[in-house]
Amino acid sequence: AAKHLQTARIDYLNKIWSKDRELKQYGFDINDTSLQAVLNTFTQRTNNAPSQTELLLTEAQLTKQLYKFAANNTNITDFSRQHQSTDKANDFLNHGNYLAYGLAASTLWVLGIPHGFAVMHGKTRRGALGFDIADLIKDALVLPWAFICAKENASEQEFRKQLLQV
Secondary structure, three states: OHHHHHHHHHHHHHHHHHHOHHHHHOOOOOOOHHHHHHHHHHHHHHHHOOOHHHHHHHHHHHHHHHHHHHHHHOOOOOOOOOOOOOOHHHHHHHHHHHHHHHHHHHHHHHHOOOOOOOOOOOOOOOOHHHHHHHHHHHHHHHHHHHHHHHHOOOOHHHHHHHHHHO
């Protein structure tokens, strides 16, 4: 199930980044060769992962590579993911991720599915399935728009409006 969720995550990123003209204008193009190499490695490692621990490590490494890709495309130098940071990219990532978690938790609640059902994040986080479901949209939507809005010096409200629109 965890491998299926990770595959769905990449499939959604492919779908969104291949059709969104605005994202392409900022360099978030699914046909970029360096991005394809990262996604291919992730897919191969996901398919071959022997354990949940290996899947979590693979996921973390993918996210780190996507941050690097986004920072390069938006000319944000020396980006480092800091959950307690005050720079706009990190603030927008935090804000967007919380929106994704809320959407995931609400969706699961409406469907009558317990948000704590353990699939991938079960050993490390309360509300495990909510985190797994939020991951389906975080890379495709939250990540690029957090960096784009940081580059454009958007306000928190402008970022939120953009994210809710997409």
